[in-house]
Amino acid sequence: MAGKTLYDKLWDAHLVRQNDDGSALIYIDRHLLHEVTSPQAFEGLRIADRQPWRLANNLATPDHNVPTTVKERALGIEGIADPVSKTQVQTLDANCEEFGILEFKMGDERQGIVHVVGPEQGATLPGMTVVCGDSHTSTHGAFGALAHGIGTSEVEHVLATQCLVAKKMKSMLIRIDGTLSAGVTAKDLVLYVIGQIGTAGGTGYAVEFAGEAIRGLSMEGRMTICNMAIEAGARAGMVAVDETTINYVKGRPFAPTAEQWDAAVAEWRTLHSDADAEFDRVVVLNAADIEPQVTWGTSPEMVVDVNGKAPNPAQEQDGIKRMAIERALRYMGLEADQRIQDITLDRVFIGSCTNSRIEDLREAAAVVKGKKVAASLKQAMVVPGSGLVKAQAEAEGLDKIFVEAGLEWREPGCSMCLAMNADKLGAGEHCASTSNRNFEGRQGFGGRTHLVSPAMAAAAAIAGHFVDVREWMN
Amino acid sequence: MKAFTIHSGIVAPLDRANVDTDMIIPKQFLKSIKRTGFGKNLFDELRYLDEGQPDQDCSTRPLNKEFVLNQPRYAGASVLLARENFGCGSSREHAPWALDDYGFRAVLAPSFADIFFNNCFKNGLLPIVLAADDIDELFRAVESTPGYQLTVDLEKKVVRKPDGVELAFDVDQFRRHCLLNGLDEIGLSLQHAEAITSYEEKRKQQAPWLFV
Numbered sequence: 001m002a003g004k005t006l007y008d009k010l011w012d013a014h015l016v017r018q019n020d021d022g023s024a025l026i027y028i029d030r031h032l033l034h035e036v037t038s039p040q041a042f043e044g045l046r047i048a049d050r051q052p053w054r055l056a057n058n059l060a061t062p063d064h065n066v067p068t069t070v071k072e073r074a075l076g077i078e079g080i081a082d083p084v085s086k087t088q089v090q091t092l093d094a095n096c097e098e099f100g101i102l103e104f105k106m107g108d109e110r111q112g113i114v115h116v117v118g119p120e121q122g123a124t125l126p127g128m129t130v131v132c133g134d135s136h137t138s139t140h141g142a143f144g145a146l147a148h149g150i151g152t153s154e155v156e157h158v159l160a161t162q163c164l165v166a167k168k169m170k171s172m173l174i175r176i177d178g179t180l181s182a183g184v185t186a187k188d189l190v191l192y193v194i195g196q197i198g199t200a201g202g203t204g205y206a207v208e209f210a211g212e213a214i215r216g217l218s219m220e221g222r223m224t225i226c227n228m229a230i231e232a233g234a235r236a237g238m239v240a241v242d243e244t245t246i247n248y249v250k251g252r253p254f255a256p257t258a259e260q261w262d263a264a265v266a267e268w269r270t271l272h273s274d275a276d277a278e279f280d281r282v283v284v285l286n287a288a289d290i291e292p293q294v295t296w297g298t299s300p301e302m303v304v305d306v307n308g309k310a311p312n313p314a315q316e317q318d319g320i321k322r323m324a325i326e327r328a329l330r331y332m333g334l335e336a337d338q339r340i341q342d343i344t345l346d347r348v349f350i351g352s353c354t355n356s357r358i359e360d361l362r363e364a365a366a367v368v369k370g371k372k373v374a375a376s377l378k379q380a381m382v383v384p385g386s387g388l389v390k391a392q393a394e395a396e397g398l399d400k401i402f403v404e405a406g407l408e409w410r411e412p413g414c415s416m417c418l419a420m421n422a423d424k425l426g427a428g429e430h431c432a433s434t435s436n437r438n439f440e441g442r443q444g445f446g447g448r449t450h451l452v453s454p455a456m457a458a459a460a461a462i463a464g465h466f467v468d469v470r471e472w473m474n
Numbered sequence: 475m476k477a478f479t480i481h482s483g484i485v486a487p488l489d490r491a492n493v494d495t496d497m498i499i500p501k502q503f504l505k506s507i508k509r510t511g512f513g514k515n516l517f518d519e520l521r522y523l524d525e526g527q528p529d530q531d532c533s534t535r536p537l538n539k540e541f542v543l544n545q546p547r548y549a550g551a552s553v554l555l556a557r558e559n560f561g562c563g564s565s566r567e568h569a570p571w572a573l574d575d576y577g578f579r580a581v582l583a584p585s586f587a588d589i590f591f592n593n594c595f596k597n598g599l600l601p602i603v604l605a606a607d608d609i610d611e612l613f614r615a616v617e618s619t620p621g622y623q624l625t626v627d628l629e630k631k632v633v634r635k636p637d638g639v640e641l642a643f644d645v646d647q648f649r650r651h652c653l654l655n656g657l658d659e660i661g662l663s664l665q666h667a668e669a670i671t672s673y674e675e676k677r678k679q680q681a682p683w684l685f686v
């Protein structure tokens with residue numbers, strides 16, 4: 001019999017009950033909550049007169065709606081100008097209070113984007129099942145955890161039962177052989193993967209990322225990769241546990257200590273696919289082929305090398321694809337065959353659960369240090385992923401580097417990643433963004449998003465257009 | 475949850491692939507703390523020419539006349555015909571809520587994004603996967619036949635065309651059972667409370683650090 005995949009191991013360890021119809025009841029170790037997808041779930045509990053099954057497994061923080069300017073944040077919840085946003089954050093506070101759920105509120109240094117906060121606190125641990133009413137929950141798979149997004153009905157289900165009704169997914173291995181070249185980051189890697197397999201390439205699969213290039217990544221890098229597994233259609237992305245994982249987790253507030261730490265580490269070391277494990281699909285790519293990536297269109301799979309150009313629809317045989325390319329070019333205000341480096345930028349956004357961790361900010365700061373943001377830009381902003389990332393960056397003096405270069409240094413939250421607060425693109429504006437989605441209107445009505453790595457966004461901020469950041473590194 | 479057994483209705487064709495959840499319901503409408511009222515903002519950016527705001531009176535907004543749902547022939551449509559990878563993007567359940575609130579009961583497509591597909595079932599909305607060829611043919615039929623209707627029969631697991639031809643579809647047994655009977659999934663899971671508790675006890679022995 002073939003060995004087990006990492007996914008098999010995680011699934012088996014959490015199986016509460018196998019139903020006859022192929023579905024199963026799966027136990028959830030960590031449930032993260034934020035203000036957007038939880039209010040209706042709490043409401044459901046109240047209506048049915050149900051209580052949370054196990055309080056300690058839940059952790060909440062507001063992130064999507066919080067303002068990110070220092071001035072607004074100083075006012076606390078009163079600083080949220082939009083009354084509807086304010087109600088949502090207040091509702092989360094009230095619900096957490098009513099049901100007794102731990103929440104890092106606005107004003108708490110531990111507040112931040114839920115997918116930055118979980119790992120940073122050690123609330124995400126190897127071997128866990130982690131869910132959240134947010135598709136980028138796949139991020140937490142970087143720890144050798146089974147992590148995926150759920151809808152609001154499932155948020156309610158997890159609150160009430162600590163379980164989910166799930167069906168086992170198929171398994172996919174994405175192996176990246178070799179090492180990334182200098183100036184090529186985890187973000188480029190994952191954009192490249194999506195470009196190769198498409199935004200639906202991972203649909204129905206739990207994806208394990210493996211290979212030398214993945215092993216060589218920091219936890220931040222692995223989180224970036226798993227974060228965007230969902231952009232390839234895969235609900236869950238994961239990476240096997242190794243020393244990098246264990247060293248990252250050690251000493252975090254929610255991490256086990258003393259004998260429990262040793263016992264945990266011993267178990268965590270088994271969290272990898274067996275050598276003879278079989279996957280339903282295997283994709284092998286070569287790290288050496290990967291160059292800094294920039295999306296040109298309105299789907300993350302519409303991506304090219306920074307030295308490349310937008311496609312020419314006339315060369316596409318498939319009619320539906322041709323229409324999609326034409327529509328994307330029109331929306332993005334690009335010509336067929338237009339060079340990526342000739343796109344003039346209006347704004348730059350460095351942040352989001354994909355790229356707002358300390359390492360991301362260090363990479364961006366290294367590029368802008370001693371330089372000035374292009375005068376043609378309307379705005380360039382850096383939004384740390386959590387209050388603790390912000391404090392760390394300030395302790396390292398990164399905030400000063402950004403401010404001196406002309407970038408805004410903001411308070412933690414989702415910010416311009418999805419423009420639910422005041423940080424948005426205007427219609428027609430081009431933005432180099434380190435976030436994960438370039439859908440139409442994602443960063444503001446009519447806004448044009450180009451997904452890139454933090455280093456590439458930083459270089460673009462200085463140049464006012466895309467440049468190959470590798471040329472700046474010598 | 476409202477039950478779904480059999481439904482007949484006008485079909486509206488949305489002829490584009492990869493329709494994402496931002497397109498189905500833009501984020502500014504996610505700020506609501508309610509489950510209802512999203513229908514007027516379904517496909518907001520495609521449907522109206524201006525930028526929509528929450529709590530706004532949509533009846534006076536400029537309509538995009540080109541958009542399929544604004545064409546009189548598709549008024550009252552309750553079956554949505556769509557293309558590949560429908561519902562990709564975020565996990566927002568507001569997407570099925572908006573479709574449902576608008577009046578859609580079923581979505582037909584060659585493929586769906588996972589989370590969206592899942593969310594539909596929890597809200598009495600039936601997502602149906604049909605072969606790409608069948609979908610193509612339905613697009614042609616809908617476009618050439620004003621008032622084109624389909625019947626979705628979950629009991630028999632078929633989509634019935636006006637000429638009586640039936641297209642069979644697959645649906646997970648458990649989901650079908652819940653939908654047919656309008657069952658509450660939480661209540662069903664809580665019937666296994668003992669299994670959950672005994673799992674916790676066993677797991678606590680193996681991984682005590684998860685239970686502090």
Ligand code: SF4
Pocket residue numbers: 063064113114115134136352353354413414417418435436
């Ligand atoms: S940063 Fe963006 S993608 Fe991440 S949770 Fe917030 S809104 Fe979602």
